[in-house]
Amino acid sequence: MNISISVKKLFVLILVFGIITSCTTKKDIVYFQNAKSFESLVDTNTFNARLKTGDILNIFISTLDLTVAKPYNLVEYSSGSQNEGAALDYLIDPDGNIDYPVLGKVKLVGLTIEEAKEVFKKKFEEGKLLKNPVVIIRIKNYKISVLGQVRNPGVYPISGERVTILEAISSAGDLTITGRRDNILVIRDFNGTKTYTRIDITNKELFNSPVYFLTQNDVVYVQPNTKGISAGSGDARIGLVASLLGLAITIGLLIQN
Incomplete structure (x- = not known):
C-alpha cells in the first residue's frame, strides 16, 4: 500500500469534513423555528417604558x-x-x-x-x-444602540415609547450571516444598575422575554458565530456556493486517487 497516497486521502477526507461542518445550516439562521402553522400567541405583555435618571x-x-x-x-x-x-x-x-x-x-x-x-x-x-x-x-433621549454582527451598527433614536428588539435589529439592517442568533445580549442600565440578558431569536419564546421590549438606552450586541464563514461575507448564498465548490473539488481529488 502506498503510504503517501493514503496520507493524501486522509488529508482530503479531513478537509471535506471541515467544509461540511463549517457550513452555516438552516438551524443557525432561521428565526422562530418552533412556531407552528396557524398557531396563535396572545400578547399579555403590558410593557411601558419607565423613566430613568438621566432621561x-x-x-x-x-x-x-x-x-x-x-x-x-x-x-x-x-x-x-x-x-x-x-x-x-x-x-x-x-x-x-x-x-x-x-x-x-x-x-x-x-x-x-x-x-x-x-x-x-x-x-x-x-x-x-x-x-x-x-x-x-x-x-427626548429614547435611543437604542445595536452593535456587533449587524449590517448597520449604530445608535438609533426611537420616536415612540415602545420598541421591540426585532424592530431594533431591523433598523440596523438585520443580522449578517455571521451573526449568532441564539445568544444575543441585551445590556440594560436602570439608575446605575446594569443587567445582562441573553435571548434566542430562533425560538418563539423570545416574545415572552423581559427584554423583548427595549427601554431607553438599551444596548443590543450580536456576537459572531464561531463557524467558519469568512468574516466579510454578507450573503449566505456566497458562503454556500463556495463551500459546495470546495466540496466538489475535494471529492474529485479523492476519486482520482
Missing part, C-alpha cells in the same frame, strides 16, 4: 385658558434669535427629580409616562393651580 423630558401643560398655563411652559431662546423660543427640556437628576416651574422638585424616576402625568395633574389640582389640565410628556 430628558419635554413637558407641555395645556388648559382651556393657555395664558394661565404659560408659567408652566417655559421656553428658551437661542442667542440673538427673534423667533419663538423652543420648549425647555427637563433632566431627571441622580435623585430621580426634575426641577419644574412653580411646582419645584417633582420625583418621576421609576414611573411610566401615564403615572408621571397623574403626578402632575394631582399637584395642579391639589394646589388649586390649574383646573382639568392636560399633561403631555415625551422622552
Whole structure:
C-alpha cells in the first residue's frame, strides 16, 4: 500500500469534513423555528417604558385658558434669535427629580409616562393651580444602540415609547450571516444598575422575554458565530456556493486517487 497516497486521502477526507461542518445550516439562521402553522400567541405583555435618571423630558401643560398655563411652559431662546423660543427640556437628576416651574422638585424616576402625568395633574389640582389640565410628556433621549454582527451598527433614536428588539435589529439592517442568533445580549442600565440578558431569536419564546421590549438606552450586541464563514461575507448564498465548490473539488481529488 502506498503510504503517501493514503496520507493524501486522509488529508482530503479531513478537509471535506471541515467544509461540511463549517457550513452555516438552516438551524443557525432561521428565526422562530418552533412556531407552528396557524398557531396563535396572545400578547399579555403590558410593557411601558419607565423613566430613568438621566432621561430628558419635554413637558407641555395645556388648559382651556393657555395664558394661565404659560408659567408652566417655559421656553428658551437661542442667542440673538427673534423667533419663538423652543420648549425647555427637563433632566431627571441622580435623585430621580426634575426641577419644574412653580411646582419645584417633582420625583418621576421609576414611573411610566401615564403615572408621571397623574403626578402632575394631582399637584395642579391639589394646589388649586390649574383646573382639568392636560399633561403631555415625551422622552427626548429614547435611543437604542445595536452593535456587533449587524449590517448597520449604530445608535438609533426611537420616536415612540415602545420598541421591540426585532424592530431594533431591523433598523440596523438585520443580522449578517455571521451573526449568532441564539445568544444575543441585551445590556440594560436602570439608575446605575446594569443587567445582562441573553435571548434566542430562533425560538418563539423570545416574545415572552423581559427584554423583548427595549427601554431607553438599551444596548443590543450580536456576537459572531464561531463557524467558519469568512468574516466579510454578507450573503449566505456566497458562503454556500463556495463551500459546495470546495466540496466538489475535494471529492474529485479523492476519486482520482
